[in-house]
Amino acid sequence: MAEVTVENSITPEPKGNVVSRFVWTYVFATDHKVIGLQFLFSSLIWFFVGGFLALAVRWQLAWPWSDMPIFGHMLFAESGGQMSPGFYNMLFTMHATIMIFFVIIPILAGAFGNYLISLMVGGEDMAFPRLNMMSYWFMWPAFVCIILSFFMPEYGAAAGWTSYPPLSVFQGDAQSLWLLAMVFVGISSMMGSINYLTTIIQMRAPGMTMFRMPMTVWGMFITAIMQAFALPVLTAALLMQLSDRLLMTGFFLPENIAVNNGVATSGGGQVLLWQHLFWFYSHPAVYIMILPAMGMVSDIISCFSRKPLFGYRPMVYSITAIAGLGFIVWGHHMFISGMNHTLAMSFMVSTMLIALPSGIKVFNWIGTLWGGKLQLTTPMLFCVGFVSMFVIGGLSGIVMSAPPVDIVIHDTYYIVAHLHYVLFASSVLGVLGAIYFWFPKMFGRMMNEKLGKIHFFLTFVFLNGTFFPMHFLSRMPRRVADPYIYEGLKDLLPLNQFMTICAIGMGLTQLIFVANFFSSMFFGAKAGRNPWNANTLEWTTVSPPPHGNFDVQPIVRRGPYEYSHPSTECDFFPQTETS
Amino acid sequence: MNRFWSVLFLLVPVLGIASVLMAMYGVAPLESAWLPKSLSQAGDTIDQLFNGIHLLSAFILAGTVFTIGWALWRFSDRGDSNEKALYVTHNTKLEITWTVIPALILIFLAFFQMKSWAENKMDRPTVTVDGVTDFKPPMVMVKAKRFGWEFYYAGDDGVVETEDDIFVENLLVLPAGEEIVLQMESRDVIHSFYVPELRLKQDIVPGMTQFVWFNAREEKEIEIMCTELCGWGHYMMKAKLNFVSRAQFDAWIEEQKSAYSPEFKNEAEPAAFLRESNKSFSAKLSNVARPLLKLKIN
Ligand code: HEM
Ligand SMILES: [Cu+2]
Ligand SMILES: [Cu+2]
Numbered sequence: 001m002a003e004v005t006v007e008n009s010i011t012p013e014p015k016g017n018v019v020s021r022f023v024w025t026y027v028f029a030t031d032h033k034v035i036g037l038q039f040l041f042s043s044l045i046w047f048f049v050g051g052f053l054a055l056a057v058r059w060q061l062a063w064p065w066s067d068m069p070i071f072g073h074m075l076f077a078e079s080g081g082q083m084s085p086g087f088y089n090m091l092f093t094m095h096a097t098i099m100i101f102f103v104i105i106p107i108l109a110g111a112f113g114n115y116l117i118s119l120m121v122g123g124e125d126m127a128f129p130r131l132n133m134m135s136y137w138f139m140w141p142a143f144v145c146i147i148l149s150f151f152m153p154e155y156g157a158a159a160g161w162t163s164y165p166p167l168s169v170f171q172g173d174a175q176s177l178w179l180l181a182m183v184f185v186g187i188s189s190m191m192g193s194i195n196y197l198t199t200i201i202q203m204r205a206p207g208m209t210m211f212r213m214p215m216t217v218w219g220m221f222i223t224a225i226m227q228a229f230a231l232p233v234l235t236a237a238l239l240m241q242l243s244d245r246l247l248m249t250g251f252f253l254p255e256n257i258a259v260n261n262g263v264a265t266s267g268g269g270q271v272l273l274w275q276h277l278f279w280f281y282s283h284p285a286v287y288i289m290i291l292p293a294m295g296m297v298s299d300i301i302s303c304f305s306r307k308p309l310f311g312y313r314p315m316v317y318s319i320t321a322i323a324g325l326g327f328i329v330w331g332h333h334m335f336i337s338g339m340n341h342t343l344a345m346s347f348m349v350s351t352m353l354i355a356l357p358s359g360i361k362v363f364n365w366i367g368t369l370w371g372g373k374l375q376l377t378t379p380m381l382f383c384v385g386f387v388s389m390f391v392i393g394g395l396s397g398i399v400m401s402a403p404p405v406d407i408v409i410h411d412t413y414y415i416v417a418h419l420h421y422v423l424f425a426s427s428v429l430g431v432l433g434a435i436y437f438w439f440p441k442m443f444g445r446m447m448n449e450k451l452g453k454i455h456f457f458l459t460f461v462f463l464n465g466t467f468f469p470m471h472f473l474s475r476m477p478r479r480v481a482d483p484y485i486y487e488g489l490k491d492l493l494p495l496n497q498f499m500t501i502c503a504i505g506m507g508l509t510q511l512i513f514v515a516n517f518f519s520s521m522f523f524g525a526k527a528g529r530n531p532w533n534a535n536t537l538e539w540t541t542v543s544p545p546p547h548g549n550f551d552v553q554p555i556v557r558r559g560p561y562e563y564s565h566p567s568t569e570c571d572f573f574p575q576t577e578t579s
Numbered sequence: 580m581n582r583f584w585s586v587l588f589l590l591v592p593v594l595g596i597a598s599v600l601m602a603m604y605g606v607a608p609l610e611s612a613w614l615p616k617s618l619s620q621a622g623d624t625i626d627q628l629f630n631g632i633h634l635l636s637a638f639i640l641a642g643t644v645f646t647i648g649w650a651l652w653r654f655s656d657r658g659d660s661n662e663k664a665l666y667v668t669h670n671t672k673l674e675i676t677w678t679v680i681p682a683l684i685l686i687f688l689a690f691f692q693m694k695s696w697a698e699n700k701m702d703r704p705t706v707t708v709d710g711v712t713d714f715k716p717p718m719v720m721v722k723a724k725r726f727g728w729e730f731y732y733a734g735d736d737g738v739v740e741t742e743d744d745i746f747v748e749n750l751l752v753l754p755a756g757e758e759i760v761l762q763m764e765s766r767d768v769i770h771s772f773y774v775p776e777l778r779l780k781q782d783i784v785p786g787m788t789q790f791v792w793f794n795a796r797e798e799k800e801i802e803i804m805c806t807e808l809c810g811w812g813h814y815m816m817k818a819k820l821n822f823v824s825r826a827q828f829d830a831w832i833e834e835q836k837s838a839y840s841p842e843f844k845n846e847a848e849p850a851a852f853l854r855e856s857n858k859s860f861s862a863k864l865s866n867v868a869r870p871l872l873k874l875k876i877n
Contacts, residue, residue: 086811160808166785167768167810254786271769271784306656307664311674336771338784341700345693352685356678362643363677369650371665376584376655384584384651388591388644395636402632402688404625404695407780408614411771411806460587468595472602472613475775477806481814486802488615488775564663571663 030129036115043107050098062500088481089158096161108292119538122205122554127198138188145181149174165252193224207556214560219295234281279330293430304380305372308561318357325354351401378452382433393421413473445524451516458509465502581655589648622778717762723770726812755822771807
């Protein structure tokens with residue numbers, strides 16, 4: 001085996017004083033690990049902004065039109081601190097936008113994708129380091145647009161994250177900034193996905209065949225393919241809406257609608273066209289927001305079960321199936337939209353089918369746990385939490401994919417329950433588990449286990465307290481500033497107050513995580529190369545890995561899940577180990 | 580501590596299923612939480628599907644999450660043995676079983692519900708007059724607008740969108756026990772017509788016409804909700820829906836005729852209610868750009 005010393009030819013080692021060193025390492029970073037951390041930190045900051053917006057939404061639902069603590073008097077001095085209904089619409093719009101486009105997608109693909117892909121396939125860096133740098137930079141115009149939009153007269157876009165025209169076309173200017181921001185995010189993801197695909201195809205270490213790749217890498221790979229196919233459609237749709245707003249085109253506007261101050265619209269457009277284009281991206285996007293997490297969860301569960309991942313190949317095939325079917329189910333968001341009712345039937349069938357590979361994944365995770373020697377560390381708890389919560393989210397998905405049932409629950413809080421079980425209770429728990437798991441690699445120190453477990457316990461309890469009752473609100477429309485205006489909904493107030501209290505508890509719990517994160521970064525126990533006795537390549541190098549990743553070119557000899565192999569002494573068998 | 584975690588996970592299906600059953604069978608404190616009592620035959624069918632799929636889900640939830648909790652209980656490493664974990668990579672028989680059985684259940688579900696969907700959304704009621712079968716004409720034309728509902732009853736001619744339409748705002752009175760067809764259009768943005776008691780929801784899309792039909796079996800006062808975000812006043816876009824007896828209905832309609840019978844308001848009204856776009860740059864631009872564009876075209 002030849003020893004290859006890895007030299008990075010792209011950026012010279014930073015020289016000069018502190019400032020220029022800082023700028024060269026952290027701003028003009030081309031090292032995939034630094035870029036990964038950039039994505040991680042900006043996403044975590046936005047996570048707190050998005051969380052605040054959510055709490056404000058919950059505040060209004062529990063104590064409608066009462067004084068908002070702190071912010072009420074800053075923003076609504078003239079009305080005595082009570083928010084306006086338009087402001088409420090802004091809150092849930094921006095909450096969803098930030099959580100989806102600035103938190104979950106960038107943290108999964110941007111942060112973990114960047115950090116882990118190269119390390120796990122044994123490459124020295126991504127295939128296109130400068131493109132990678134650009135993909136982070138392109139987040140910033142999006143950040144700027146969204147921050148600016150908060151200072152517009154209406155305090156931000158307020159047409160929902162789905163942004164359905166004609167409403168969105170006639171909203172204030174914040175909507176234009178919102179559209180621009182989404183275009184930039186799309187460009188950023190696009191650059192990222194091209195980079196991930198090329199890296200995974202081209203930059204694997206010797207011996208790393210496709211079917212020796214860890215599930216994390218498979219998740220990122222399939223996600224990147226989905227992004228590459230779906231994003232162009234979204235970008236086109238966004239630009240069309242922007243041009244409807246600014247250039248008076250009428251892609252999404254019919255004739256003679258009575259908004260726009262009586263100014264006729266050019267017409268000739270189709271309102272439903274936007275919904276088709278949007279969901280053609282956004283349904284695949286919901287899987288973009290979970291496949292990488294599923295990959296990471298698979299790796300973590302296998303590691304802490306000290307047992308091979310059950311049914312590795314079916315796991316790969318099922319995420320592939322999810323990705324494929326994911327492109328033909330978008331119509332399930334439009335059962336009630338006025339779309340052809342016969343067409344709804346075919347979308348129903350494909351949606352039912354997509355539940356199948358999702359189910360297979362759950363069964364395989366359980367199969368992995370069964371007969372293992374489980375180590376219930378913090379990352380493991382989060383991942384087991386992921387699996388059990390994903391079951392609930394997947395099941396409510398099946399309920400909604402039955403169109404007659406969806407007649408009742410479409411656009412009510414039941415949908416909100418479903419999407420939070422899959423996005424918060426699954427994806428976010430998976431992300432938190434992944435942070436606890438790879439933190440030692442990223443910063444060379446362990447996170448505090450005790451605080452981690454308290455964090456898990458409280459998050460788990462409060463999230464169920466917040467989101468489970470939403471299943472029972474299938475007669476309460478979503479996106480309504482004051483549901484109690486309806487006689488039939490007045491009795492739901494106490495339940496809503498209960499959920500808000502849980503939500504506040506969940507928000508406060510995250511402070512434990514922040515404290516743990518920063519104190520461990522500086523004072524945590526030193527981690528060493530392989531604190532969890534894991535098999536994959538990233539654990540063979542030092543923590544944190546240097547620029548160029550590996551001191552010795554890794555040669556891969558087996559798959560990533562050879563835990564407790566009968567022929568070995570210890571219960572793990574790293575991918576590079578000679579037998 | 581391991582036991583603690585496994586109990587935590589075991590509690591998920593226990594509490595989850597208990598609360599679903601409580602809501603379904605009306606046990607306190609969730610007795611009124613889920614859906615209000617259904618008012619129509621079609622609604623009952625939807626309820627059966629709704630409850631059936633939820634019971635099935637509860638069953639699957641129990642099966643999977645109990646197994647997870649039990650696995651944690653049984654297989655946690657207590658540090659008391661040197662035995663290694665089982666080395667099992669797959670089990671083809673087991674995997675085929677847990678693929679085929681759910682697949683069959685899902686395919687069954689897919690076909691089973693089609694009838695209810697057709698009944699609610701596809702089989703528009705028909706009438707046969709003089710041997711000719713045609714769609715039953717709508718009794719009321721619903722015009723949704725920011726932020727209210729306009730209802731135009733077909734007058735004596737039995738046809739909507741004519742001179743003798745009877746106009747009522749934010750109040751829909753209908754006879755119980757009859758099959759009723761509504762025609763729905765929007766004046767501005769998308770709205771959605773939701774009546775939980777009828778298990779009825781339909782988006783109303785500008786530029787398109789929708790029809791809904793239902794048959795309420797009881798006289799009752801309920802509400803119509805808007806379930807598609809339509810702007811700042813979305814939350815107050817409600818209307819009353821009263822089901823009354825045929826006699827009461829006829830009397831009420833007579834009253835409305837004498838009270839107010841405007842011409843059918845078909846052309847779009849200038850929208851003074853569009854608060855935001857008054858200030859908006861794009862609206863100003865459109866005021867400027869519109870004549871310019873016209874010039875070019877002419
Ligand atoms: C078992 C698989 C799943 C099925 C059958 C399913 C089905 C559905 C259906 C039918 C809807 C539309 C409901 C409506 O608006 O009336 C929906 C909404 C949604 N789903 Fe899923 N889903 C599944 C998994 C997921 C996953 C894994 C995610 C994300 C990680 C997800 C995220 C969402 C979101 C965000 C919405 C709401 C979008 C909105 O209207 O704002 N779903 N799902
Ligand atoms: Cu979807
Ligand atoms: Cu509305």
